[in-house]
Amino acid sequence: MHRQFARDYDSLAAIYEFAEEILAANEIGEAVRFPVHLAMEELFTNMVKYSPDTDGDIGVDVVVEGGAVTVTLTEDDVDEFDVTRPSGADTTSPLAERTPGGLGLHLLHNIVDKLEYDYHNRRSRVIFTKESG
């Protein structure tokens, strides 16, 4: 299923409901639903944050096949931002030296089973898969 969402953090509730409806209909358990929702948010908010000069909607596709959930997020007229690159997040320093930078991508890399990035003609497309079990 496909739906377009306004490029705004306030779209997150609608994105959650959209995905939740599909995941529940396919009897996807909480152990997969949580990381799917988290990965969707991290990618969506990344797109909102790092492409401030465009106001086009962001497309979201959710497909469930054989128990695996595949989500694609697509945005047009944006600069390249490869989310598969290392996040650079600091998860080991003492508190005084910690900054939250890169944590979103770091989490993303830890919770999905497959992550792909495609950039062509200023169209950015991110596809991730979360397997069940």
Add this chain to the structure above:
Amino acid sequence: MFEIDYGDDGKIKCSGRLDASQCEKAQSFMDDIADTRTLDFSGLEYISSAGLGILLKTQKRLAESGAALKITNVNNHIYDVFRYSGFNAIFDIKAKEQ
């Protein structure tokens, strides 16, 4: 929907989903904390990196005066998020009893 408020036991009760759209509300509350407090996550279903950023910022501010946030009743999924982020080394975190 995200809710945050003081409970009768003095702990700070968090419930719902702490995502990027709820950060302003969470940050506003956290900015008023001045001493060591326990966050009760028994009603919190979800947190993203946006929420982690608020916790980290608050913990760093409190540490300057020798205070700290403690977090209790954390569900398995949120505990994993803390673990991936290395937050278990900079927060006192207790998982929810199953």
